[in-house]
Amino acid sequence: MKATGTKVIIETLIEQGCDTVFGYPGGAVLSIYDELYGHSDRIRHITCAHEQGAAHAADAYSRVTGKVGVVIATSGPGATNLVTGIANAYLDSSPVVAITGNVPLSLLGKDSFQEVDITGITMPVTKHNYIVKDVNELANLIREAFFIAQSGRPGPVLIDVPKDVQTAVCDFEHKKVIKKKRVCSATEEQLLKATELISQSKKPYIYCGGGAVISQAGKEIAKLAERIDSPIGFSMMGLSAVSADNPYWLGMTGMHGRFASTKAHSEADLIIAAGVRFSDRATGNRSKYTQNAKVIHIDIDPAEINKNIETHCSLVGDVGTVVTKLLDKVEKKTNTQWMDAVQKMKDLKEMRSCKDSVMHPEDIIEKVMEYTDASTIVATDVGQHQMWVAQYYRFKKPRTHLTSGGLGAMGFGMGAAIGGCVASGGKRTVLFTGDGSFGMNLIELATAVTYKLPLVILIFNNGVLGMVRQWQHAFFDSRYSHTTLDRKTDFVKLAQAFGASGYRATDIKTLDEALKKAFSTQGPAVIDCVIDKEEKVYPMIPPEGSIDDIITR
Amino acid sequence: MKQGQFILSVLVANHAGVLTRVSGLFSRRNYNIDSLNVAVTEDPLFSRMTIIARGDQAVREQITKQLSKLQDVKKIELLTPEKTVLREHLLIKIKVTKKTRGEIVESVNIFRGRVVDFNIDALTVEVTGESDKLDAFIKFVSQFGILEMCRAGALAVKRGAGNDNKEEE
Numbered sequence: 043m044k045a046t047g048t049k050v051i052i053e054t055l056i057e058q059g060c061d062t063v064f065g066y067p068g069g070a071v072l073s074i075y076d077e078l079y080g081h082s083d084r085i086r087h088i089t090c091a092h093e094q095g096a097a098h099a100a101d102a103y104s105r106v107t108g109k110v111g112v113v114i115a116t117s118g119p120g121a122t123n124l125v126t127g128i129a130n131a132y133l134d135s136s137p138v139v140a141i142t143g144n145v146p147l148s149l150l151g152k153d154s155f156q157e158v159d160i161t162g163i164t165m166p167v168t169k170h171n172y173i174v175k176d177v178n179e180l181a182n183l184i185r186e187a188f189f190i191a192q193s194g195r196p197g198p199v200l201i202d203v204p205k206d207v208q209t210a211v212c213d214f215e216h217k218k219v220i221k222k223k224r225v226c227s228a229t230e231e232q233l234l235k236a237t238e239l240i241s242q243s244k245k246p247y248i249y250c251g252g253g254a255v256i257s258q259a260g261k262e263i264a265k266l267a268e269r270i271d272s273p274i275g276f277s278m279m280g281l282s283a284v285s286a287d288n289p290y291w292l293g294m295t296g297m298h299g300r301f302a303s304t305k306a307h308s309e310a311d312l313i314i315a316a317g318v319r320f321s322d323r324a325t326g327n328r329s330k331y332t333q334n335a336k337v338i339h340i341d342i343d344p345a346e347i348n349k350n351i352e353t354h355c356s357l358v359g360d361v362g363t364v365v366t367k368l369l370d371k372v373e374k375k376t377n378t379q380w381m382d383a384v385q386k387m388k389d390l391k392e393m394r395s396c397k398d399s400v401m402h403p404e405d406i407i408e409k410v411m412e413y414t415d416a417s418t419i420v421a422t423d424v425g426q427h428q429m430w431v432a433q434y435y436r437f438k439k440p441r442t443h444l445t446s447g448g449l450g451a452m453g454f455g456m457g458a459a460i461g462g463c464v465a466s467g468g469k470r471t472v473l474f475t476g477d478g479s480f481g482m483n484l485i486e487l488a489t490a491v492t493y494k495l496p497l498v499i500l501i502f503n504n505g506v507l508g509m510v511r512q513w514q515h516a517f518f519d520s521r522y523s524h525t526t527l528d529r530k531t532d533f534v535k536l537a538q539a540f541g542a543s544g545y546r547a548t549d550i551k552t553l554d555e556a557l558k559k560a561f562s563t564q565g566p567a568v569i570d571c572v573i574d575k576e577e578k579v580y581p582m583i584p585p586e587g588s589i590d591d592i593i594t595r
Numbered sequence: 596m597k598q599g600q601f602i603l604s605v606l607v608a609n610h611a612g613v614l615t616r617v618s619g620l621f622s623r624r625n626y627n628i629d630s631l632n633v634a635v636t637e638d639p640l641f642s643r644m645t646i647i648a649r650g651d652q653a654v655r656e657q658i659t660k661q662l663s664k665l666q667d668v669k670k671i672e673l674l675t676p677e678k679t680v681l682r683e684h685l686l687i688k689i690k691v692t693k694k695t696r697g698e699i700v701e702s703v704n705i706f707r708g709r710v711v712d713f714n715i716d717a718l719t720v721e722v723t724g725e726s727d728k729l730d731a732f733i734k735f736v737s738q739f740g741i742l743e744m745c746r747a748g749a750l751a752v753k754r755g756a757g758n759d760n761k762e763e764e
């Protein structure tokens with residue numbers, strides 16, 4: 043059939059299995075929006091309040107569904123507003139396809155109105171990007187974009203479509219979707235080497251990352267842990283890979299990891315790293331990292347092997363597939379001494395940082411868990427509250443934890459909660475945010491109200507940029523330069539002004555009452571949780587430090 | 596070749612922006628390019644880049660792997676100096692006087708260069724060869740006064756009968 047560029051875009055999106063897009067209209071995407079108007083029964087469009095929110099929503103949508111998240115924005119400012127969202131998807135390996143409009147071909151390169159070189163701008167933060175100059179190539183480029191976004195290590199792809207390419211006409215036929223394959227290029231020899239390292243090890247430690255979540259390898263990893271009697275620790279991105287109810291679960295490791303998890307990580311004689319990239323936040327001082335341990339590295343991205351940590355054995359491939367192959371070879375063993383030692387580490391009570399505060403962050407999280415279930419999507423923003431959630435929230439199902447890991451982008455939370463909620467089919471979704479982070483994208487509350495999304499938004503309101511302040515406390519002699527916000531925002535009234543419900547919680551009792559209401563209202567609810575600004579995230583290992591430098595209170 | 600240098604021969608798609616992607620990757624990952632040469636191959640769909648970079652084994656491995664992740668990079672090969680024909684190209688304008696002309700022309704001949712432009716007080720000379728040879732030539736003629744100089748990065752092909760581009764298919 044004959045089709046215009048915009049028709050090609052819509053038809054190809056549908057062909058690729060996309061039924062929801064996030065975006066924001068504008069001059070350079072008028073035709074795309076006109077096409078969406080006629081196809082609202084086939085593609086649902088969520089209009090966010092800011093393109094950054096839309097990009098985070100698309101990212102979160104893909105994290106929850108495993109499908110590609112799609113975001114549309116206009117040229118110039120629309121496109122630049124996407125950049126943080128795209129970078130976030132890039133660093134956390136989220137499959138996102140961003141479609142931007144641009145000025146007509148004849149006006150390109152002339153500093154035309156709302157023209158920016160968005161392919162140039164996003165080159166370092168996309169897996170690939172295109173500017174489409176011929177409508178005949180459009181359909182195949184979109185297909186390629188979907189394929190690239192999902193294949194291997196997932197990531198964002200941007201397609202920039204000049205206005206006149208959108209209206210140009212070409213031939214179009216639907217094609218069959220190329221399904222991505224589960225890859226494993228680990229050789230028999232490497233698998234045997236890994237098996238041998240495992241059988242020799244007396245103190246193994248499985249270190250699980252975001253790759254394990256993406257690959258949905260929780261079952262296989264739990265099996266491996268049981269088979270070889272090994273505790274499981276997690277990078278922040280990997281937290282939801284295996285249920286917190288698993289007896290081998292130790293929780294997050296690293297800079298702000300739980301004590302036992304970080305301690306066991308440092309004392310292990312074999313680290314089986316599955317879908318991690320050995321971020322500096324997780325390894326600390328890399329020269330000390332492998333002092334006691336050998337490393338088996340499983341990852342789908344060959345470039346991650348030996349990038350940050352020299353490994354003794356590398357297994358390139360999809361985590362679930364590789365671990366399944368390992369399970370065919372690895373024999374049952376027990377490490378009683380080691381597991382006893384790990385148990386002792388767990389028994390060391392983690393200390394509260396701020397003894398006399400009224401409502402501890404961990405108590406808030408515990409309380410919220412009484413209202414959520416295993417499949418509740420939990421989003422966070424960035425800061426202390428993010429770390430407390432990573433430490434204390436017990437995730438039980440993969441793809442339920444939405445957080446900005448690699449980029450650490452304050453403002454991720456609102457967009458993420460929206461995308462996550464939409465992806466879950468409109469189920470009640472929780473956002474833990476901070477007063478600082480919420481300030482960055484709170485405008486998306488308007489979006490949540492419009493679409494009646496049942497978000498429960500808990501603001502950990504300490505009145506400060508807590509995480510930065512904590513570093514000032516630890517490393518700058520408590521010189522609190524510009525981290526005390528001293529704002530007069532009334533979040534309850536603010537919520538109401540947006541058409542959401544708002545509550546204030548000053549202690550656990552008022553929190554409980556607020557939660558009761560928030561979890562039964564329609565649409566979004568904001569709970570302003572007042573906490574002490576002296577609360578700290580402990581344990582903490584200073585940057586470039588090791589377990590020897592751990593600060594526990 | 597200088598200490599730690601290595602040669603990458605990279606077959607890339609021949610379209611706009613590919614050079615930016617490749618060079619951008621180097622700067623973003625904090626690697627240095629000593630020289631880079633690019634031109635279309637006998638197949639107009641592809642260009643070949645010859646990149647001379649520097650780094651230890653770990654850096655080589657990372658560069659190669661990171662480059663392989665670019666969609667536009669079709670094939671990448673780390674060339675070993677012994678099995679590679681490597682050529683650089685030099686254009687150099689040298690100050691001459693009646694007295695020095697003879698000695699300069701003689702040196703050009705020894706280095707198998709060619710005089711490509713001839714003036715009363717300047718000679719422009721073209722020399723090709725490996726890096727060391729060009730360095731030596733430049734060093735020698737610098738005593739006469741170098742007016743201007745322009746040097747292209749290395750070109751490299753593997754020795755033997757194989758065709759790198761064809762192997763791809």
Ligand SMILES: Cc1ncc(C[n+]2csc(CCOP(=O)(O)OP(=O)(O)O)c2C)c(N)n1
Nearest residue numbers: 425426427450452476477478479507508509
């Ligand atoms: C966009 C962005 N700007 C700045 C930072 C640096 N930063 C990291 S945590 C933080 C404080 C966050 O404050 P808040 O949201 O109130 O969370 P809290 O730490 O108080 O829980 C800041 C400013 C960041 N991560 N992202």
Ligand SMILES: [Mg+2]
Nearest residue numbers: 476477506508
């Ligand atoms: Mg705060």
